[in-house]
Amino acid sequence: MPARGAAHPMNLKTIIPRPLDPSSCTECVALFRAALTRAYFSRAHARRLGWRGVRPCGGPHSAWTLRVAGSNHVFGLRFDGEQIHNQKIHGCFSLYIFPQHAEDPLWERLPLEALRRGLSPQYAETVRDFARHETWAAPFGIGWLHMEAALDGSFFRVALEAMARWRVRALDGICTNNGQWVIPPGGKECDVPQYRLGLHLMGPLVQTYTEQLEQTPYIRVRHTSRQATAYTKEGSCADPELTEHCLLLTADFGADAAASAIFLADDAYAAPGATIPVQRKIAHLPKYSEDTTQDMPVLHILTGFLGSGKTTFLRAWLDYLNGRERYTGVIQNEFGQVALDATLLGTETCVEALDDGCVCCSLSDSLRSGIERLKAAMPTETLILETTGLANPQNILPDLRDLSDIINVGLVITVVDCGQVFRAPEDFATQGVLHDQVAGADVLLLNKTDIVPDNALLQAEACLKAINPRALLLRAQRGNVPYAALDAFFDEHSNSHLPSRRPCLEHMSVQTHATHSTKNYSSFALTQLPPLTRRGISALLTRAGNGLCRVKGIVHLTDGANGIARDAAAVVQYAGGQLQFEPAPKNNPDGDYLIFIGRDITPFTLG
Ligand SMILES: Nc1nc2c(ncn2[C@@H]2O[C@H](COP(=O)(O)OP(=O)(O)OP(=O)(O)O)[C@@H](O)[C@H]2O)c(=O)[nH]1
Structure with missing residues (x-):
């Protein structure tokens, strides 16, 4: 980062290579658009700066929807106009926030009107076009x-003006x-932490x-206070009990930034009661500093x-994460010599395959180097570790603590x-890997609901709840x-409150580190x-024998199958007693092969 008071004087030409034109009345839009365009010359670079997506809106106003690191919400920014004052252009943008999923706790804090709009099936579509619908967007406003x-x-100055908490009380209450x-x-009709958002x-x-x-x-924060607004059946009025604290954060660039008067101080912030300017370090802004734990990717563990x-x-x-520009790196650990799963994920995702054992038994060191390679390849905010089907999450979690300098555990x-x-059901109820995978979970996905009747589903749910009621x-x-429910669940629980972090589980894992050799699981591959x-x-x-649990691979299938032509390459999947085929990906670097995994299976070759 350049030092304060850098030798060369600042010039806005580094953003717009021409003199500012006050007659255009949209120079602030140009300054915003040009900076974003330059940041997006490289998408990876824009991500490093904290941008997660910018989209211009339609309509007569210059407006954008934006997503940024560290926030699950969509921001709306709408240009309101600009004016000239003391040889400076002053522009103002309205700022909005739109929750993205039904479980978002922010709904509870927004006005009831916002919730009503959120329930409409057209909500997502209208958000993308919010600038055309000024009245519709008003309850989502969080400042300027x-x-x-x-x-x-x-x-040059950029400033955020917002209330510390926007609270509105319904003095006469609201009833159905x-x-x-x-x-x-x-009671409070809304309580929105505008400034923090x-x-x-x-x-x-x-x-x-x-x-x-x-x-x-040069960063300063000033504040002023005024009485909050409340409303009664008759209309709005001053709240006799609540005071609003309005905050103004300014970031000033230029030789005389430190000395510069605050133009906005001409009105509200010059009012009696405004605090003396406070100088703050820029690192206090969220996502600014590159090496805080907040910037480390979250690593989710996928077991089963x-x-x-x-x-x-x-x-x-x-598909869901990539569609939202939430780039995700995957670490896959397969039990068996060939990494089919990495092939099946295709090319859009960065995948590290750790395929020489099971991560819960032997691979914590190569996990570190795998994570570091993924982080170097792409500034990912999410990493997913897909463990082998035999991995015990209770063995993995303690090891991940050693990686706390490079990841946050999800x-x-x-x-x-x-x-x-x-x-x-008895296989799950008694101690063993099936039980531990369920007991150690934060989220349980009861998959393949299509293959059992409804009453069996209820029984299966009851069985899992008995083992892990908090997941x-x-x-x-x-x-x-x-998928948004996963984000919401993670956001709701700070790390230490996740079901998987219960102390008794970790204690148990130290005592009994389960390995697979003790349970006679093994694998072999037929190649060529x-x-x-x-x-x-x-x-x-x-x-392969009765102990066979799983087979997967790619073969040349001569008689075809559902959705697969005769004499074509097919992915073979045998799991839960079901043999299934799917079309093989074009890219199959390992040739035709089958991996067999099971308990006490007998390896054989094709003679
Ligand atoms: N009927 C049905 N089949 C499914 C469902 N989900 C997955 N499968 C099939 O189950 C088989 C195994 O699925 P995978 O996703 O490869 O399972 P996995 O847990 O990754 O397997 P390993 O990594 O080898 O442990 C494949 O044939 C899938 O198509 C489902 O909901 N219903």
């Missing part, structure tokens, strides 16, 4: 962004038609200007018995094949769940396979 630029290009209180008399956007914005202007800004549907869920979840998500719970339990088909029929494949499964 101001910009000030000297006409000679020697000074049948007389039930929605808000009791004197707005800071998430200020972080990347100030960092972007800092980099492009090659100047460290062999063939329960981990990779299927992972593929669907990655959720333990366990995928469970509900057919397996239905067939043998979030979601039903899934082909890994499809409301000749073309096979479905019946030929079934015969190979039988040869």
